[in-house]
Amino acid sequence: MTEALAGKTIMITGASSGIGAAAARSFAAEGAAVVLMARRKDKLEEIAAEIRAAGGRVEVAAGDVTDSDAVEQAVATAVSAFGGLNGAFNNAGWGTIGTLVHETSDDDFERTMGVNVRGTWNCLKHQLPVMMESGGSVVNTSSTAGEFATGAGAAYVAAKHAVLGLTRAAAAEYGQYGIRINALIVGTTRTELIEEAIRAFPPLEQGAVARQIQPRMAEPIEVARAAAWLISDQASFITGGAIPVDGGASAI
Template sequence: MTTASNPLLVGKSALITGASAGIGAAAARVFCREGAAITLVARRESQLADITSQLRAEGHQAQYVVADVTRSEEVARAVSAAVAAYGRLDVAFNNAGVGAEPKPLHLLDEEVYDTVMDTNVRGVWNCMRHEIRAMLPRGGTIVNNSSTAGLVATPVTAAYIASKHAVLGLTKAAATEYAAQGIRVNALAPGSTRSEMVDTWLRDNPDMEQHLLQSALVPRIAEPDEIAEAAAWLCSDRASFVVGTTLSVDGGWTTR
C-alpha cells in the first residue's frame, strides 16, 4: 500500500460521486492515498466494483454503492452506507455530472436540457441535502465539482453552462447557511480534463483542442489526478479557512 508521507485525509470518511471513471475514479485513488476511507457512488456497477477491488487489494478501506444522483432516495442510501461502514461522513466530493453535444440554444432538445440540469444541478442539490444531514452532528467538508463553464461562457452547450453556474450558486448558498455549524462548502472549476466526456467531445470537434490549448497559460489538457489533488486539499483540514470559494484548476484558462 502506497500512502502519502503526511496524508491530507487520514481518518476521514469520504463519499465520492461520479466515481466510476475520470475525475471521480482519480479522486478515489487520491483520497485513499491521503488516508480516507471511501464510499464510491455511480450508476455503473462493473467499473465501481473494479476500482473498489483494486483499492482494497492495495490495503485501502473502500466500498461502493450503485446510485443515480438524480434520485434523492438513492443518494440517501449511499450516504447511509458511508455512515454505517465508517461511523460518520466527514467529506463529500460531489463530482457526478453529464455533458451534451454542443448545439445552438434554439436547436437544443428539451430532453437534453432536462438531463443536464437534473444531473448537474438536482444531483448536487440531492447530495448536499443528505450529506449535510449526516455532517451536522460533528461538521464536515463538501466540494462540488463545477467547471470553467460555471465562470464564463465556454464553447459548450448552453444547458451545461447554465447548470455549472447553478452549482456555484448552490455552493455559495450552502456555505453561507452551514459555515457556522462547522460544514465548509466549496467548489472546483476544472478546465478541460481528460475524461470520457471531454475525449468524446474533442474527437467529434477536432479543431477545438487546439483552440483550448491556445487559450490557457499552461497549454495542455489536464489529467484527472490533477483535479483530484485539488479536491483532496479543499476537503482537508489544511483548507480550514477556505469557505464558499471556487477554486479554478484550469491551467490559467480563465485568466485570459
C-alpha cells in the first residue's frame, strides 16, 4: 500500500467501530498519525494497540462529539502529540430506522440531531482554526439519506441533509485558507450496528440494497478508502463535494 497520507495528522470520530475503526487502521497504514475519538475508550484503546503493534502512530481522545469541550480536547491532543492537524474524518453518526415522525420520541430526535449535526458542527468549529495557517482537508460523513428519503427515520434524513449544508457552506467559507471540505454520501454499510439490526429483522438487508446498481452493502473499508482519498493530496481540486459511496443508489 502506498503511503498517500504520510506526514498528515488526521482526527477520526466514531472511531471505535464500523467505518471509523476501518478508517483508523487504514489511515495509519497509509502513513498518517491518527487521533481517535468516540465514547467507548476501551474499544479505542484496542484499536490503538493494533495500530501501534503495526508501527503506526496513534492517540486516543475518548469523548462525545455532542460535547464541544470534548471535541476541543481531541483537537488539542492532535496538536500536542503530533504538532498540528492536517485532516479530519468527521464520521460519528446515529439514527433510527423506519420510525414515523409521530412515533419518534423527543429523545431520539435530539440524539439524532445532536450526534449528526451538532457533532459535525463542533468538529468543524474546533478543527478549522487549527488548519487555517497551513491548510487541510475535512471529510464529513453524510448518507444517501442526505439526498433523498431512504426509509430511515425522518430525523436522520433531516440530519444528514444538514451535514451536506454544513459541508458546502464551510467549504465556501474556508477555501481561502487552503482548506478543502467534502462529504461522503454513504450507502448501507455492513457495520456492527447494521448487522445487529439485520439479525433482529432479516428482510432489512434486501430492502436496504434494493434500489442500488450494485445490490450489496458496502464494507466499512470501502468507505474508509474513499475518505482517505478525499483527505489526501490526490484529491487536491475537490471541495464542497458530495461524493457517493453508495453502490449507485443516488444515481437512479
